Amino acid sequence: MSRTADSWFIAFSYEQVFQISEKQYPVVGVDLGVKELATLSTGIVFPNPKYYRGNLAKLKRLSRTLARKAKGSKNRHKAKIKLARHHAKVSNLIKDTLHKITTYLCKNHAKVVIEDLNVTGMLSNHKLAGAISDCGFHEFKRQLEYKSKKFGSQIVLADRWYPSSKTCSNCGHIQDMPLKERTYSCESCKFSLARDLNAAINLSRLASS
C-alpha cells in the first residue's frame, strides 16, 4: 500500500513543477461578477476582457445564421463549422484570461477565498452571466486547484448560500441587494462601498473565522 502511495507521489511531483512562492498577502477574497470579471478584497480588479463583447455578439449572430439554414443542407454544415470554430476561439480567449487571474491569485496569496458556485446556482442568479459563465466556473476552480498546489497556497470555498453581497463588511448587517445596486449602502451603520469590493472583503474574512 505504502509502495503504491510512494510511487504515486513520485509520479505526481515529477509531473508538477512546484514553484512555492513568497506570498504578498495572507488572505484574499474573490468576488466573481458580471460587470467586472473578478474583484479582489485587496482592491485589485480584473475587468471583463475587451474582446468579450464583440465576440459574444458574433457568436449570437453565427448561431442565428445556423438556425436559418435548412436541415441537412450543405450551407447548414458550413454554418455549423463556422460557429464551432468561433466558439472554440472565444473559449480559448476566456481560458487565457482566467489563467492570468488564477496564477496571480495563487502566486501572491496564502489563502484564496471564493464562492462555491454550482451550475444551477449560476443560472438562477444571473451573477455570472459574464465571461466566466461561458468558460465555466468549473474551469476557474480547476485552475485554482492545481495552481494552489503548484504555488503553495490554499483555496477556501465559501458556502454558496453565504450572503457575501448582502452583508455589510463594516458592521455585519444583512440587507437585500438587487443586482442593479452597484454600491452597498448599509441601512444600519451608513457605511458605503462598491458592491463587489464589499462582497470580496466579506469573503476574505471567511478564511480566518
Ligand SMILES: [Zn+2]
Ligand atoms: Zn453596516
